[in-house]
Amino acid sequence: MIVWDEGDTSDKTIVIAIAADSVIEGNESFLVSLTNVGGVAGLDRSANATVIIQETPLERWKYLNFGDLSNSPAAADDANPDGDELTNMEEYFNASDPKSFTVRSELPSVSYFKGYLGMSFRRNLLATDLTYTVQVSDDLETWRDGSTFPGSDPSFDSPDTVTTSRILEGSGEWIGVGDREPSSAGRHFMRLKTVRH
Numbered sequence: 001m002i003v004w005d006e007g008d009t010s011d012k013t014i015v016i017a018i019a020a021d022s023v024i025e026g027n028e029s030f031l032v033s034l035t036n037v038g039g040v041a042g043l044d045r046s047a048n049a050t051v052i053i054q055e056t057p058l059e060r061w062k063y064l065n066f067g068d069l070s071n072s073p074a075a076a077d078d079a080n081p082d083g084d085e086l087t088n089m090e091e092y093f094n095a096s097d098p099k100s101f102t103v104r105s106e107l108p109s110v111s112y113f114k115g116y117l118g119m120s121f122r123r124n125l126l127a128t129d130l131t132y133t134v135q136v137s138d139d140l141e142t143w144r145d146g147s148t149f150p151g152s153d154p155s156f157d158s159p160d161t162v163t164t165s166r167i168l169e170g171s172g173e174w175i176g177v178g179d180r181e182p183s184s185a186g187r188h189f190m191r192l193k194t195v196r197h
């Protein structure tokens with residue numbers, strides 16, 4: 001029951017506990033209605049509200065790719081139903097199709113162009129729970145964070161790296177990141193760190 005005292009015009013809050021399940025089934029919703037008003041009060045059209053329970057980004061991606069089979073062993077994080085080099089979780093990181101063979105050219109790669117080291121990778125635009133960071137090292141022991149790409153507010157450039165290209169492709173975005181120091185200045189290494197929050 002929600003009670004407003006006389007003269008009270010403040011907003012009131014209803015807490016509804018939602019028990020999580022582990023079943024992937026797409027978004028779910030339910031309706032909350034205010035009824036049985038007592039005292040001298042009335043309800044306007046805001047008496048009804050629809051609450052939508054969303055899947056996590058990973059569950060949503062699985063639902064898009066596997067549909068009714070989203071809860072099957074083939075859709076497990078470490079499964080590899082298409083027999084390529086990537087588990088489903090890695091396909092999620094890589095914005096590739098978990099149901100068709102992913103070729104090497106679709107994977108992150110490091111190359112050498114006009115005297116500079118560069119990295120190319122594809123990030124998953126649906127994966128708002130992931131952060132991709134290109135890291136640079138001089139000795140393969142100490143790694144410095146370079147360009148970073150969260151779902152919003154990315155930091156394209158860093159003291160070590162600069163973003164050289166961004167190309168949308170389906171639900172992914174190909175990103176090119178280059179080293180700021182020419183390779184002639186000394187040994188440099190690059191790697192891609194992907195963190196799920």
Ligand SMILES: [Ca+2]
Pocket residue numbers: 079080081082083084085086087088091098
């Ligand atoms: Ca696979």
Ligand SMILES: [Ca+2]
Pocket residue numbers: 082084086091096097098099100101102
């Ligand atoms: Ca694949």
